[in-house]
Amino acid sequence: MSKEEVLCGEFFMNGDMACAEGAISAGCRFFAGYPITPATEVAERMSERIPQLGGVFIQMEDEIASMNAILGASWAGVKAMTATSGPGFSLMMENLGLGVMLETPCVVVNVQRAGPSTGLPTLVAQGDMMQARWGAHGHYEIIALVPDSPQEMFDLTITAFDLSEQYRVPVLLMADEAVGHMSEKVVIPRINQKELVSRPRPKVAPEEYLPYDSREGLVTPMAIAGEGYRFHVTGLTHDDRGYPVMTAEAQDKLIRRLVDKIRLNAKEIIRCEEIDIDDAEVVVVSYGISARIARYAVQKARGEGIKAGLLRLITVWPFAEDRIRELAPKVKAFIVPEINYGQMVREVERCAAGKAKARLVPHMGGGVHLPETVLKAIREEAR
Amino acid sequence: MLTVEANPIDCYLRVDRMPHIWCAGCGIGPAAGCFLRAIDRAGLEPDKVAVVSGIGCSGRVAGYIKLDSFHTTHGRALPFATGLKLGNPELNVVVFSGDGDIAAIGGNHLIHSARRNIDMTVICINNFNYGMTGGQMGPTTPLDARSATSPYGNFEYPFNLPYLVAACGATYVARWTVLHLRELERSIAEALVKPGFSFIEVLSPCPTVYGRQNKSPRGLDEMRSYKERSIIRDGADPKDVELSLNGTIVVGKFVDIERPTLWDCYQQMLDRANKSKKR
DSSP states (O other): OOTTTSOOEEEEEEHHHHHHHHHHHTTOOEEEEOOOTTTHHHHHHHHHHHHHTTOEEEEOSSHHHHHHHHHHHHHTTOOEEEEEOHHHHHHHHHHHHHHHHHTOOEEEEEEEEEOSTTOEEEEEOOTTHHHHHHOSSSOOOOEEEOOSSHHHHHHHHHHHHHHHHHHTSEEEEEEEHHHHHOEEEEEEOOOOGGGSOOOOOOOSOGGGOOTTOGGGOSSOOOOOTTSSOOOEEESSOBOTTSOBOOSHHHHHHHHHHHHHHHHTTHHHHOOEEEESOTTOSEEEEEOHHHHHHHHHHHHHHHHTTOOEEEEEESEEESOOHHHHHHHGGGOSEEEEEESSSSSHHHHHHHHHTTSSEEEEEEOOSSSOOOHHHHHHHHHHHHO | OOOOSOOTTGGGBOGGGOSOSOOTTOSHHHHHHHHHHHHHHTTOOGGGEEEEEOSSTGGGHHHHBSSEEEEOOTTOHHHHHHHHHHHOTTSEEEEEEEHHIIIIITHHHHHHHHHHTOSEEEEEEEOSSBTTTTOBOOTTOOTTOOBTTBTTOOOSOOOOHHHHHHHHTOSEEEEEETTOHHHHHHHHHHHHHSSSEEEEEEEOOOIIIIIHHTTOOSHHHHHHHHHHHEEEOTTOOGGGOOOOSSSOEEEEEEEEOOOOOHHHHHHHHHHHHHHHHHO
16 A cells, blocks of 8 residues: 555544545545435545545435445445445445355444434434344344444544454444534544554465365455355355255354354453543443543542542443453443433443442433533442 | 367356355346346456355355355345445445335435436346245335235236336436346446446346246246347336336337436535635
8 A cells, every 4th residue: 555545644624534544544445325414424535536546436315225245345346335324324224134145354434423313313313222233034143233432433433344254243333422523633644554464364275165165263264256266145044055054954054153253252352441430439331422521520539539430331232241240249320321322321221230230320311421410420320 | 979168157166155045047147147247248357356145045145156145134235235335435336136125125325326326337127026934025016926925916006117217316227137138238337437327127037936827947948038029228217118017028228318416416515515624
């Protein structure tokens, strides 16, 4: 990659733009999307930048088509991304499932706004967290990351590509309107291409290649179109050859592998940031823009002598359940501020398993919590 | 007794998946055979041919073809194929689809693919109904035809598919029936090397469900009806080739025009982008 291709240095830019630059640094050379507030700036930036690099930007007829186009591009061997918000995210669910089933590396960015339906198009929310987990039909596992700043919009977009290539799964970047639209300093480092992750590739001759060769482990080597492998892949339940097999046994073998490749590698995948956790009696569990407010509230609480800490979820799916289980016997309560009426708090409550209280601090969307609201909850639970 | 060791197109078939799922008298197999013979006829490098299908009986074609092949979701073959083609423009991308798949649930993708004039070939099997799910009416079912969801006769006007895609900007548009196998094979071979969006509608019997409900319970009944009703009219105006339950079937090559493809226009845009970068 030449010097001109990737911007390097310090910039003042918004989160959506930082996301686009992160994709470019990660080697993304295909973007398909459809305009939607508050994610449009990602597409606009890509429409300007990708042609400069000889890649493909295409505005599709809708988000269904956008999701399919990135799957097709990925099977042509190109790193591909789309970006959207709630209404478009809903339309993408059908073929997000296809991406999971075909084990297609790609990145889907959701700059969340308030819903349901058209909701508050220009205003923040975190209401799609469970949709990210369960939005497509059928049972599967997915990886979802949540940035809390324009800098992380950049950094985590690269991480999202790496994880999607490593595990052959669509990776979701669950941003929100506040992080997408806020402008801050973004440091863009020179990316060492060798450090970027690429999907496992076949090492055998085309005659011996099986698209889903489970002998290779949970993540199987991926051929791309046009290389002579003459492979077949299908959204139907399939065997190692990629051929449809309509039996419970084939379903069992396939779904276990699709789930286990994420579930059994959860420790490797999950990232959290921890502040003042060691002696904490009250732990705020938060993510995205809400975590920035939580961080301030925890600082204030410490100033008041309250043993408060912050567990910031960077990876939300798979969920950091082991960490919550470890902390539960040691703390009085988990406090979960999120811009919805209770989504990730359900996971916290499940893993706390009655050993510590899980208290939701909700915001219905359209704005963010006041630090005082979170601080008040910390004070009450510390008593 | 004549014995045949291997069919000449076996090299393009996943013979380990035979027998296929299609019913006796169905026209999808013969149409797929025309496509496979057309690959050689058009002189394509088979490793660079990719087949994309959606869902339905015709969607199963991808699964029997021993080329890079993708069996995607219902109606979404075209946008998937769009990403595949733009991701690697050297690929010769062929979409094999049914009428319900491409004109109902995938109708939006069809008109936009034709509008963009993306370089690919669509072979659309039109059997006038949803066969896989048991013979329901669809966007090509003729007025008054019976189906599992139009038991008193279909009360909706159908699409005239050649007219639709021609209006949207397709550069090659033809229609044949599976009675016209030679013409169909030649037409597919032409379409495969034709730059731009090529669309070939192939009328096919569906004796098991559509035929049974419309007085043609055997594949041969429908083939006989094609023989009696069809008329070859190359260059016919697509607006004049509407189909009806028992009327004339106009077949032929209707459109064969030149228009810059999506990739041609994209390259021009790249030139402009890189000029403005230098400034």
